[in-house]
Each structure stands twice: as structure tokens, then as C-alpha cells.
Amino acid sequence: MTRGERRAAVSLAGIFAMRMLGLFMILPVFALYADDYTGATPGLIGLAIGAYGFTQALLQIPFGLLSDRFGRKRIIAIGLLLFALGSLVAALADSIWGVILGRALQGAGAIAAAVMALAADLTREEHRTKAMAVIGMSIGLSFALALVLGPWLGHWIGLSGIFWLTAVLALSGLVILRWSVPSPALSRPHRDAQPVPAQFLAVLRDARLLRLDFGILALHLILTASFVSLPLVLRDGLGLAPDRHAWLYLPVLVLSVAVMIPFIIQAEKQQRMKPVFLAAIVMVLAGELALVQWQGQLAGVVLALFVFYVGFNILEATLPSLISKTAPADSKGTAMGFYSSSQFLGAFLGGALGGVLHGRFGATGVFLGCALIALVWLAVAAGMERPRYLASRLVGVGRLTPPQAGMLARELGRVPGVVEAVVVAEDETAYLKVDPRALDEAALETLVGRPAPAGQ
Known part of the structure; x- marks a missing residue:
């Protein structure tokens, strides 16, 4: 850079x-x-x-x-x-x-x-x-x-x-x-970074992306709802003064991030994304159930939060990666836009639901409700297809006519390791999905570095 x-x-x-x-x-x-x-x-x-x-x-x-x-x-x-x-x-x-x-x-x-x-x-x-x-x-x-x-x-x-x-x-x-x-010297739409209205319907019809959108909605619903009750459990149930809560959150967060790293390596490098993903949902579920069982014990709450945050951090890291792997090459920005909207909608629903449950059933009702959401999510995620381990690649191609762009996309699609290729003339960009282990970098560089093919 x-x-x-x-x-x-x-x-x-x-x-x-x-x-x-x-x-x-x-x-x-x-x-x-x-x-x-x-x-x-x-x-x-x-x-x-x-x-x-x-x-x-x-x-x-x-x-x-x-x-x-x-x-x-x-x-x-x-x-x-x-x-x-x-x-x-x-x-x-x-x-x-x-x-x-x-x-x-x-x-x-x-x-x-x-x-x-x-x-x-x-x-x-x-x-x-x-x-x-x-x-x-x-x-x-x-x-x-x-x-x-x-x-x-x-x-x-x-x-x-x-x-x-x-x-x-x-x-x-x-x-x-x-x-x-x-x-910026020039501002224009970027299909890899922002939503494109023409793609909205196709993205909203993609069951694979909707499954992931539901996942991030559920995750932030659970997080926000839990914090309607958790601070009160720490203060009223465990007698922990509010200014001392940070001393509980800090080590839990630090240790959970450290433990998360081997799981992410397994998911990405060893291509075990689905089992790691499902295991992380189970951790969130287990953390909520542990809060139900041990909310009156400091050690139990610490352990429950540690398990929860290991799962939470894994899911926060893997969900965007799965969106990138799943979305069509030229629709990543649109897919991420609806994914982010689902995340914030989950925070809203979590606050509203957590407040209602706490008012009627107390902290136990909130944690049980969150566990139920996690269980539903686990059932939804279990049907997820094994993700393709592909990387997104953007390549500038200069000015092309639409026929030239179509011809270049076909030629890019024949490069070893290129799984999907979309060339958008007005963006002057080729949007690629590639298998990094199989990609012929030299062939790709030769193709995009040469003069544009003659158009009709």
C-alpha cells in the first residue's frame, strides 16, 4: 500500500x-x-x-x-x-x-x-x-x-x-x-464494497446468503439480549461493584481471543470451516446454558462468559469470510450490505426481546431465550453447504466495451484456478473468485496485462 x-x-x-x-x-x-x-x-x-x-x-x-x-x-x-x-x-x-x-x-x-x-x-x-x-x-x-x-x-x-x-x-x-x-480523485460505485440496487433481488433470493444473514442476526440478538441481564447478575447476584465489572470482562476477552486463533487456523488453513463454525455455535449455546445454571457463582459466570466469547469471536471472524466465499464475484458489496443490516437488526431485536424477557422471567428467562435462539441457529446452520475455499480478486482492466468485457471474462475463466470471472466495463474491473492453491498467477498476469481484445 x-x-x-x-x-x-x-x-x-x-x-x-x-x-x-x-x-x-x-x-x-x-x-x-x-x-x-x-x-x-x-x-x-x-x-x-x-x-x-x-x-x-x-x-x-x-x-x-x-x-x-x-x-x-x-x-x-x-x-x-x-x-x-x-x-x-x-x-x-x-x-x-x-x-x-x-x-x-x-x-x-x-x-x-x-x-x-x-x-x-x-x-x-x-x-x-x-x-x-x-x-x-x-x-x-x-x-x-x-x-x-x-x-x-x-x-x-x-x-x-x-x-x-x-x-x-x-x-x-x-x-x-x-x-x-x-x-478521492474519483468516486464511483464499487461492487466489492457497497450495495448495487440491481443486485438486491438476486442476493435476497440466495438461500446460502440468507442462512448467513440469519446467523449474524442471531449472534447479535443473543449478545445484546444477554447484556440486558448480565450486568445486573454481576451486581445484584454476585455483589460485584459496577466499576469492578471491567476486571471480569478484560481477562475473559483476552483469553478468548487467544483460544480463538487455533480454531480460525483450522477453519481456513485446514479447510474445516463448517465443523468449526458449528462448534462455535455450540459454544455460544453452552455459554448461555451455563449462565442459567451458574449465574449465582462467580467462577461459573466467568467460565460461561469465556466459553461464550470463544464462540462469539470465532463466529464474528468466520461469518464475513463465509459471505465473501459464498457471494457471486461481482455481488460481494451487496451481500455484505444486507449482512451488516441483519447484524444491526439483530442488535435491535436483542435489546427489545431481552427487555421483555427480563421483565417477565428475570435473567434466567433471558439466558434461556438466548439459548433457544442459538439452538434454532444451530439447526439452520447444520444444513449449510460445505463452503468453497475461494478468494476474491479484483483486477483493473482499463477501458473496455461491453463485448470486450464479455470476451475477457471468458478468457479469464479459462485461467487455471479462476473459478468465476465477471468483467464490468463501466467499473474497468474484473471481479474474480480464485482457488489460491491452483491459481496460475503468471497466466493471469499475462492475460490482464496485455492489450484489450478487439471488440465487435
Whole structure:
């Protein structure tokens, strides 16, 4: 990557991380302090936790499409301002409905698709995956930091203080966007990074992709619902002061990431994706059942969370990989758009369902409900086809007419190791699915490096 590409990737990752940090910091503490708000009930507390997910799921694809027309940086700036406004509304709220409104406004600043599109504008095809990986890692890091920082900040500055801090983070993102993120010389749609409306129906009809969309919805439903009750179990059931919760989350998260790595190696390098994937769902299920059984014992809760987070981290890493492997070569961006919307919808449903279950049946009802969702997911995932171990490859091909693009796609399809080839003339790009172990790199380079074939 060039210096400019690295700068773009790191800067956009920073914007994304600060936004997600603000969203996630509420997760481990909101249930602990939400009773101070007028009108608070368990159901409304859960709704407040997950409200951002509804607007995020609803608006992220439209925001990405609007960025094609009005400019990436402008749409991202509007999204960050909406996020800051929502944070201020929540910070000033004295009723639970005010917080719900603020959280919904936070989610309305749905910049994910626009950020990915800008990252694609600012990186060459052969380095785009690296830039997306940097952004993806920033999201995982922000989640881990939020679970650790949230309890400390909740103790020292309260929920209102966290919302004020979240507003500051959003405004800091605006500074990074203005002064650190380069402006692209050219903005155009990127089929590998953002949704394409013409592909919506085909993607929504693909049962393989829908199975994965259900998976990420279930995973984040379970996560969000669990955090409606888990902080209360730690405080009221185990007598652990809120500012001490971070000392429980930190080692569990660190150890779970370390244990996750061998599983990921087995899944990708040893081509055992399906059994590892199913085992991870079983871990999530086992973690929830362990919380039902041992919620009154500190050691039992620690063990349950460790098992849960090993499974959670494996699934968070493998689900995007499976989407990439499963989606058609030129539809990855569209598939990822609906996948991300499903993730945020899961957070909304998890908050709402967790609040209702906690109000009626307590923490046991929440954990049992999450276990049931995991069991349903396991049954759905068991029918998953064995994934093809293919990698996506983008190759710039220069200006071509549609007949030339079709001819080049056919020739690319004959290269050893190229499983699927789509050449889109207006994108000046070939979208490939390749078997890395069988790919003839020399033949591929010779073909795309030569002059374009004569058209009709």
C-alpha cells in the first residue's frame, strides 16, 4: 500500500472505531443505571439498548447509495453529526423515552456503507482487502475497549457522561474526516464494497446468503439480549461493584481471543470451516446454558462468559469470510450490505426481546431465550453447504466495451484456478473468485496485462 492508502485506511478505521466505541460503551452499563430515568421499565431499558440497531439497519444501505450522488465525505459528515446529535439528546434526557430517541438518532448516522465506499475510492483494487481488514479490526478493538471502559466510565461520570463523551468522539471523527482523510480523485460505485440496487433481488433470493444473514442476526440478538441481564447478575447476584465489572470482562476477552486463533487456523488453513463454525455455535449455546445454571457463582459466570466469547469471536471472524466465499464475484458489496443490516437488526431485536424477557422471567428467562435462539441457529446452520475455499480478486482492466468485457471474462475463466470471472466495463474491473492453491498467477498476469481484445 502507498502512504496515501495507509493514511486513508487508518483514518477511516479511526472514524469507525470512535463511532462504534460510543455505541458499545453503553452495552455493559446501561441496565445498571437506567432505573434513574423516568418511566424506565425492563422492556423500555432493553429497547433503549438496542434502538440504534433499527435505524442503523434501515438507513445504512440508503446512506451508501446517497454517497454515490452527493459525495462520500459529505454523507459521512452528516452521519457523524446525526450521531453527535443523538448522543446529546440522550445525554440531556431525564426520561427513558428521551434516551430511546437519542439512541435511535445515533443509529440514524449510518455511515458504514459510505465509509467502505470511500475506502474503496482511496485504494487500488489489489490493496482494497487490506484496507477493509484494517477497518474490520478497528471494530473488534472498539468492542473490546467498550466492555472494559464502559464500567469504569459509568462509575465515574454516569450514563449522561458517557453520552457526552460519545458526542465528543463523533465530533473528533469530523476532525479526522476533514484533516486526515484524503479526498478521492474519483468516486464511483464499487461492487466489492457497497450495495448495487440491481443486485438486491438476486442476493435476497440466495438461500446460502440468507442462512448467513440469519446467523449474524442471531449472534447479535443473543449478545445484546444477554447484556440486558448480565450486568445486573454481576451486581445484584454476585455483589460485584459496577466499576469492578471491567476486571471480569478484560481477562475473559483476552483469553478468548487467544483460544480463538487455533480454531480460525483450522477453519481456513485446514479447510474445516463448517465443523468449526458449528462448534462455535455450540459454544455460544453452552455459554448461555451455563449462565442459567451458574449465574449465582462467580467462577461459573466467568467460565460461561469465556466459553461464550470463544464462540462469539470465532463466529464474528468466520461469518464475513463465509459471505465473501459464498457471494457471486461481482455481488460481494451487496451481500455484505444486507449482512451488516441483519447484524444491526439483530442488535435491535436483542435489546427489545431481552427487555421483555427480563421483565417477565428475570435473567434466567433471558439466558434461556438466548439459548433457544442459538439452538434454532444451530439447526439452520447444520444444513449449510460445505463452503468453497475461494478468494476474491479484483483486477483493473482499463477501458473496455461491453463485448470486450464479455470476451475477457471468458478468457479469464479459462485461467487455471479462476473459478468465476465477471468483467464490468463501466467499473474497468474484473471481479474474480480464485482457488489460491491452483491459481496460475503468471497466466493471469499475462492475460490482464496485455492489450484489450478487439471488440465487435
